[in-house]
Amino acid sequence: MYEFVTGPLAWLAFGIFFIGLIYRTVWYFRGLNWQADRVAYRTNVSFGIKGAIRSIFFWVVPFGTRGWRSHPVFTIITFGFHLSLLISAIFLPAHNYILERKWGISLFTIPSGTGDVLTIFVLIAVGMFIIRRLVLPEVRIITTAYDYLILAIAVAPFITGFIAYHQIFEYKLWLILHILSGEIMLVAIPFTKLSHFVLFFMSRMQLGMDYGIKRGGMKGTSMSW
Amino acid sequence: MAEGTLCNRKTIDTKEDLKALMADAGGKQYYQEMEELDVDQEKLWATIQGSLKSRLKTWLEICAHCGMCADSCFLYTANDKDPTQVPSYKIHQTLGVMVKKKGKVDNEFMRMTMDTAWSKCSCCTRCGVYCPMGIDMGIMFGYVRGLCFSQGFVPWEMKIGSGMHRVYKAQMDVTTEDWVDTVEFEEEGIMDEYKNMSIPVDKENADIMYTLNAREAKHYPEDITEAAILFNLAGENWTVPSVGWEQTSLSMFAGDWASCKAQVENVYDAMNRLKPKRMIGTECGHAHRATVIEGPYWAGLESGQPPVESIHYVEWVAEALRTGKLKLDPSKKIKEPVTLQDSCNYVRNGGLGEITREIMGYIAEDFREMTPNGQHNYCCGGGGGFNGIGKYHHERNVGLKVKMDQILATDCKLVISPCHNCWDAIRDMAKVYKLDIRWSFLKPILVDMAIVPDQFKLDDDDED
Numbered sequence: 001m002y003e004f005v006t007g008p009l010a011w012l013a014f015g016i017f018f019i020g021l022i023y024r025t026v027w028y029f030r031g032l033n034w035q036a037d038r039v040a041y042r043t044n045v046s047f048g049i050k051g052a053i054r055s056i057f058f059w060v061v062p063f064g065t066r067g068w069r070s071h072p073v074f075t076i077i078t079f080g081f082h083l084s085l086l087i088s089a090i091f092l093p094a095h096n097y098i099l100e101r102k103w104g105i106s107l108f109t110i111p112s113g114t115g116d117v118l119t120i121f122v123l124i125a126v127g128m129f130i131i132r133r134l135v136l137p138e139v140r141i142i143t144t145a146y147d148y149l150i151l152a153i154a155v156a157p158f159i160t161g162f163i164a165y166h167q168i169f170e171y172k173l174w175l176i177l178h179i180l181s182g183e184i185m186l187v188a189i190p191f192t193k194l195s196h197f198v199l200f201f202m203s204r205m206q207l208g209m210d211y212g213i214k215r216g217g218m219k220g221t222s223m224s225w
Numbered sequence: 226m227a228e229g230t231l232c233n234r235k236t237i238d239t240k241e242d243l244k245a246l247m248a249d250a251g252g253k254q255y256y257q258e259m260e261e262l263d264v265d266q267e268k269l270w271a272t273i274q275g276s277l278k279s280r281l282k283t284w285l286e287i288c289a290h291c292g293m294c295a296d297s298c299f300l301y302t303a304n305d306k307d308p309t310q311v312p313s314y315k316i317h318q319t320l321g322v323m324v325k326k327k328g329k330v331d332n333e334f335m336r337m338t339m340d341t342a343w344s345k346c347s348c349c350t351r352c353g354v355y356c357p358m359g360i361d362m363g364i365m366f367g368y369v370r371g372l373c374f375s376q377g378f379v380p381w382e383m384k385i386g387s388g389m390h391r392v393y394k395a396q397m398d399v400t401t402e403d404w405v406d407t408v409e410f411e412e413e414g415i416m417d418e419y420k421n422m423s424i425p426v427d428k429e430n431a432d433i434m435y436t437l438n439a440r441e442a443k444h445y446p447e448d449i450t451e452a453a454i455l456f457n458l459a460g461e462n463w464t465v466p467s468v469g470w471e472q473t474s475l476s477m478f479a480g481d482w483a484s485c486k487a488q489v490e491n492v493y494d495a496m497n498r499l500k501p502k503r504m505i506g507t508e509c510g511h512a513h514r515a516t517v518i519e520g521p522y523w524a525g526l527e528s529g530q531p532p533v534e535s536i537h538y539v540e541w542v543a544e545a546l547r548t549g550k551l552k553l554d555p556s557k558k559i560k561e562p563v564t565l566q567d568s569c570n571y572v573r574n575g576g577l578g579e580i581t582r583e584i585m586g587y588i589a590e591d592f593r594e595m596t597p598n599g600q601h602n603y604c605c606g607g608g609g610g611f612n613g614i615g616k617y618h619h620e621r622n623v624g625l626k627v628k629m630d631q632i633l634a635t636d637c638k639l640v641i642s643p644c645h646n647c648w649d650a651i652r653d654m655a656k657v658y659k660l661d662i663r664w665s666f667l668k669p670i671l672v673d674m675a676i677v678p679d680q681f682k683l684d685d686d687d688e689d
Binding site: 027028029030031032033034035036037038039040042043044055059066067068070071074078132133136137138139140141142143144147193195196199200202203204206207208210213214215216217218219220221223224225 | 276278279280282283284286287288289290291292293295296297301306308309311313314317353354355356357358359360361518519521522525527528529530573574575576577578579580599600601
């Protein structure tokens, strides 16, 4: 079983993940239409690029925008959550060990114990996301079961990983469950809301180009997100 | 498929149809018929499939339902944080459901969508500035309005507005003759106070072609007079076209895309015919957005620019004051505290916030900002057609509260509001909430403050 989930299934999951993301990216670009979107993407490229970079940069910097600054707690948990996901997925020694063994790639690693810190942070963050969804009327009204499913997909690898790493229950089983939950997440990314993995950048880029070209960028103003 | 005689999926293209629709006071019969209007579900789905591209699809799909858009929306704030006013909720309950159901929605749903698109969103696009994913629900509601219009679910006044543009190429029933007569009449009026001033009509190769808002021709001709005085004082070589002078677009508010295109092409034709160096529009915010910002796309101009360089009135004013073409009497600078209303259409959506402040520096001694302002300004409360729809007056009046609080917080009794829509909203706000404030366009203030060179002074002028 272990061989299967780390072998063919892993190949499949990574395949779907990468090809899916490439597809979503190409699909997004092909679907842009200067006339329907009312943005002259091609004729004002330099203004567009400037706007796109601005639009992405300020939103990937914590407190970089007025939106982030006006929701400080949410900003901290959102950035912490996303950073924890990325860091633990890529830089934990156990993940790197697999990469090295399978494909001979080895990256910079963080101490294994950091995984616990990141996991606890993710659990707190997810808890707070859920509380927000239940308590804040403006969030509750737009929350659907799908939102909880997405949270579950994102948090499952942390819970299973934590159990396996600390060998709380049967190690082999939970290791397999951990790998499976990671693979579910990889496969879910291109097909669900998790596609914001790339579409966040696409969407921000597009709005940045809109502002950079049409909504003031060519008048010399920069969007103060 | 059931359609009413007044409320239907057809566009208004004749004077007779327009008259019949206008004769239905307040749209009483129109809205009654709307309750029976069938949804052409196949057409709706076909329209969506043909126009819902990756940008809009992605916006619908990746919304994280985080709620950060809530307090960006002035209508959410004005309605005591009513969760049904959260932008994300509004768009997912309308466009989201329409897409999910593949266009299979009923009459009641379409009426709810119409109410949402015109009374719960002024398309100010402020939410787009606060969404981490860059989802601009103002743009999305502009799209929803188009879908509603194509199905006949559009507020009565908006249907009339788009019909006006279709029939008269103006938002009001001002014919070419009416317009030229008005210009001649105003020109004569100017002669009572100044000499050597004129309003040249259809002059070719002028430096400036001036375009405006039909309501100036119909109800506020003094605005035309003031524009003329200022252009003359500044020594501009300018003209107005006899055809293609209307810069506004109620069709844009109505979601009548075909009419939007025809309307701006009428103005662009005037540019091509008269070959001016530049086009300068009046102070109206949505007119600028329609003709200068969005118009080139409707007309299919790949550059995204109108046929000749086109600027907003505030850009011309700033330039005229900066270069000294237009000189103001420093002793007449506004001494009382004064604040400025930023129009969403040329500030957030046109980048003209700083240049408007440059003007304030020339004309005001005690200029006080509203908070927030510039690109982060709130809608006046009456934008996107909201001011003009009787059915939604109550909702509009509630919506005015956010701007009212902003104005009152400045302690200013005078609000400079170049945009006509904002001007109307502030006027109505003062009336509804009994406020002790005044409001003004830039033109009358500039005319009062301008130094008149001798060549324009009447011989028996004793004003000095």
